[in-house]
Amino acid sequence: xxxxxxxYVRSIVDYWDRLKRLNLYSLQRRRxxxxxxxxxxxxHGAIPNSVNLLFKHSERRGVTCVRPLGSSKYSSxxxxxxxxFSSTASALYNAVPKNVKxxxxxxxxxxxxxxxxxxxxxxxxxxxxxxxxx
Numbered sequence: 001x002x003x004x005x006x007x008y009v010r011s012i013v014d015y016w017d018r019l020k021r022l023n024l025y026s027l028q029r030r031r032x033x034x035x036x037x038x039x040x041x042x043x044h045g046a047i048p049n050s051v052n053l054l055f056k057h058s059e060r061r062g063v064t065c066v067r068p069l070g071s072s073k074y075s076s077x078x079x080x081x082x083x084x085f086s087s088t089a090s091a092l093y094n095a096v097p098k099n100v101k102x103x104x105x106x107x108x109x110x111x112x113x114x115x116x117x118x119x120x121x122x123x124x125x126x127x128x129x130x131x132x133x134x
């Protein structure tokens with residue numbers, strides 16, 4: 001049976017087609033999903049907030065994570081800050097709809113997050129925080 005599965009998978013040449021047929025996320029999508037889950041856990045107190053993320057609530061967007069701002073005269077520092085966990089994870093968490101972020105249990109949150117992610121194409125090279133801004 002495993003041999004037949006391997007033959008089937010190898011017959012699908014393109015990486016993105018393989019992921020789609022096997023109902024898997026790309027490595028980038030898995031990483032981004034994990035970041036959103038970590039921010040959710042930090043907000044709900046399940047893990048310590050060692051990166052000092054700040055949260056605020058708004059009627060329209062629900063709970064949002066405040067992205068750390070700041071600039072430096074050195075572009076390399078700005079680049080590192082922009083690509084840091086705090087900045088990236090905050091942007092990803094803020095892209096999640098209000099009704100998904102408001103779910104109180106982790107299991108339900110993951111299920112709803114997966115439903116939301118299914119609506120966004122998992123193709124290269126853009127992250128889903130940029131989806132719709134093209």
